[in-house]
Amino acid sequence: MTKFEALGLDKSLLDAVSDMGFETPSEVQEKAIPILLESETDLVALAQTGTGKTAAFGFPLIQKIDGNSRTTQGLILSPTRELCLQITNELQLYSKYEKNISVVAIYGGASITEQARQIKRGAQIVVATPGRMKDMIGRGLVDITKIDYCVLDEADEMLNMGFFEDIQDILSNTPNEKSTWLFSATMPKEVSIIAKKFMHSPQEITVGAKNSGASTVQHEYYVVSGRDRYPALKRLADTNPDIFSVIFCRTKRDTQKVAEKLIEDGYNAGALHGDLSQNQRDLVMNAFRKKQIQMLVATDVAARGIDVDDITHVINYQLPDEIETYTHRSGRTGRAGKSGISMVIVTRSELRKIKAIEKKIKQEFLQKNIPTGMEICEIQLYHLANKIKDTKINNDVDSYLPAINDVLQGIDREELIKKIVSVEFTRFYNYYNKTKDLNTSPDRSSDSGKSDTSFNSNGSVRYFINVGEKDGYDWMSLKDFIRDTVGLGKEDVYKVDVKESFSFFNTEAEVTEQILSTFTEFKVDGRFVNVEISKNPGGGGGGGNRRGKSFRDKGKRKKGPRNEDRGRGKGRDRGNSKNPNSGKRRSKKRKGDFF
Ligand code: ADP
Numbered sequence: 071m072t073k074f075e076a077l078g079l080d081k082s083l084l085d086a087v088s089d090m091g092f093e094t095p096s097e098v099q100e101k102a103i104p105i106l107l108e109s110e111t112d113l114v115a116l117a118q119t120g121t122g123k124t125a126a127f128g129f130p131l132i133q134k135i136d137g138n139s140r141t142t143q144g145l146i147l148s149p150t151r152e153l154c155l156q157i158t159n160e161l162q163l164y165s166k167y168e169k170n171i172s173v174v175a176i177y178g179g180a181s182i183t184e185q186a187r188q189i190k191r192g193a194q195i196v197v198a199t200p201g202r203m204k205d206m207i208g209r210g211l212v213d214i215t216k217i218d219y220c221v222l223d224e225a226d227e228m229l230n231m232g233f234f235e236d237i238q239d240i241l242s243n244t245p246n247e248k249s250t251w252l253f254s255a256t257m258p259k260e261v262s263i264i265a266k267k268f269m270h271s272p273q274e275i276t277v278g279a280k281n282s283g284a285s286t287v288q289h290e291y292y293v294v295s296g297r298d299r300y301p302a303l304k305r306l307a308d309t310n311p312d313i314f315s316v317i318f319c320r321t322k323r324d325t326q327k328v329a330e331k332l333i334e335d336g337y338n339a340g341a342l343h344g345d346l347s348q349n350q351r352d353l354v355m356n357a358f359r360k361k362q363i364q365m366l367v368a369t370d371v372a373a374r375g376i377d378v379d380d381i382t383h384v385i386n387y388q389l390p391d392e393i394e395t396y397t398h399r400s401g402r403t404g405r406a407g408k409s410g411i412s413m414v415i416v417t418r419s420e421l422r423k424i425k426a427i428e429k430k431i432k433q434e435f436l437q438k439n440i441p442t443g444m445e446i447c448e449i450q451l452y453h454l455a456n457k458i459k460d461t462k463i464n465n466d467v468d469s470y471l472p473a474i475n476d477v478l479q480g481i482d483r484e485e486l487i488k489k490i491v492s493v494e495f496t497r498f499y500n501y502y503n504k505t506k507d508l509n510t511s512p513d514r515s516s517d518s519g520k521s522d523t524s525f526n527s528n529g530s531v532r533y534f535i536n537v538g539e540k541d542g543y544d545w546m547s548l549k550d551f552i553r554d555t556v557g558l559g560k561e562d563v564y565k566v567d568v569k570e571s572f573s574f575f576n577t578e579a580e581v582t583e584q585i586l587s588t589f590t591e592f593k594v595d596g597r598f599v600n601v602e603i604s605k606n607p608g609g610g611g612g613g614g615n616r617r618g619k620s621f622r623d624k625g626k627r628k629k630g631p632r633n634e635d636r637g638r639g640k641g642r643d644r645g646n647s648k649n650p651n652s653g654k655r656r657s658k659k660r661k662g663d664f665f
């Protein structure tokens with residue numbers, strides 16, 4: 071096995087390597103470092119996330135930089151602020167025994183004057199996001215006209231994020247005779263264009279098959295009906311009690327929604343997306359790094375910078391549009407030689423995407439079933455038994471033992487075990503006891519979702535809600551409002567009957583809990599929106615799924631309080647209808663401005 075010594079690195083760098091605990095170079099390091107040290111060449115290196123690309127360009131770059139000159143000699147472009155900071159941090163560690171090397175990060179969302187000041191003090195290496203870099207060039211705050219090396223890190227992602235033109239502009243400010251090193255997990259067309267346009271007969275290295283996922287990652291998919299995504303996610307989490315995962319959603323809104331639901335359901339979850347402030351994002355990431363957050367729900371862009379080892383599962387709550395994005399997602403797990411699982415929750419209609427991904431990553435997916443409620447109970451039971459077995463005894467309880475023994479007197483060992491285990495188990499049992507099977511057979515041709523409920527159904531429940539026509543709803547907009555607020559599927563709310571100041575609707579009994587808890591202490595524009603189970607189970611009425619009578623003849627769909635304007639005091643007249651059915655209000659607190 072090659073050691074770092076054999077790669078041609080100076081002593082000061084080898085000392086840093088050993089301080090970092092790196093023993094053997096990764097494949098990309100082994101291939102790239104000698105090439106970059108020995109020659110002045112352009113390089114295209116394709117390697118998955120988590121394969122150690124930072125060190126592959128970082129060590130040669132530091133070795134080649136002249137610490138005695140204050141001129142900026144190396145520029146590293148990377149797609150996100152987080153990544154920028156990570157690279158800067160790593161390079162500072164690599165160069166800790168090189169007295170005079172200064173690495174400065176420049177990125178958006180932070181003071182440009184402060185960054186300019188750091189540059190002015192002399193930064194041989196600048197690590198930048200394209201947007202901020204362009205900005206600083208434009209204002210004359212940074213000079214990259216004398217650089218010898220330019221690294222494009224995560225080139226595919228930078229292009230995905232629309233930085234093509236910025237990169238082009240930035241490169242046009244650099245000398246022609248520099249060396250360009252391009253690192254990327256994948257090689258889509260846009261990356262080859264950049265390579266062709268800005269590089270001179272680059273050497274190429276590829277680690278593993280082109281575009282293939284890290285082989286330490288197992289890929290699995292679960293077929294469910296669209297509106298069962300969330301319960302399926304919960305079951306996957308409950309099946310893996312020690313899960314430490316990133317859950318990918320397609321939109322910021324879904325990301326926020328799924329995270330909030332998980333938190334409400336008692337999981338250690340957090341959201342990471344672009345609508346959060348920099349500060350909020352830092353807080354979430356710190357909590358995740360410290361494993362206070364077990365399930366990080368994230369958008370692709372926000373998760374791009376995550377460099378956290380030990381992630382056990384990547385869960386694709388929804389599949390991405392681009393296959394390449396899947397590679398990035400699954401690359402968040404199975405890092406640094408550890409194994410990981412990438413799970414995909416899909417509907418039948420998306421199955422062909424799985425096939426396309428398999429082709430791309432040259433790895434097969436395992437089709438697995440969402441565990442049934444009872445399977446989860448069993449898993450939790452064993453998990454609990456093991457936890458008890460492995461728990462370190464706290465001897466400070468000794469003094470209380472006599473009293474505890476008094477309390478537990480007369481209970482034999484078997485009964486005691488049953489009781490201890492039941493403390494936790496009953497919680498899961500009560501939740502999962504009567505739940506349905508979430509799996510959808512992948513070969514059934516229709517995906518109506520309806521058949522899933524009528525099968526195994528606990529029956530329909532009719533509700534009363536204290537908003538109506540006066541509040542600007544017709545049956546369609548009210549149905550949308552309920553569905554979106556609760557996070558239900560298209561077919562889940564039916565028989566919606568809108569009266570002047572209140573309305574009725576139906577759902578299957580399975581989601582009753584979800585409906586009632588969502589509309590507890592729930593406010594729209596400062597007013598409580600109350601939902602209760604209707605005393606009248608009849609559930610006739612207009613609307614519903616069929617475009618029946620109801621208010622349809624009023625013509626076009628009226629605008630209900632959709633998510634984007636809820637809770638922002640838009641001042642729509644919401645009437646003042648009193649809830650004729652007012653009764654107990656459940657006590658659970660809930661934010662009015664959900665999502
Ligand atoms: P990439 O840029 O390819 O996604 P990184 O450079 O971020 O990967 O490295 C991933 C992780 O592996 C980091 O935690 C890094 O410190 C670690 N790492 C890199 N090279 C080695 C090595 N040779 N031995 C052990 N760990 C390494």
Ligand code: MG
Nearest residue numbers: 123124223224
């Ligand atoms: Mg990297």
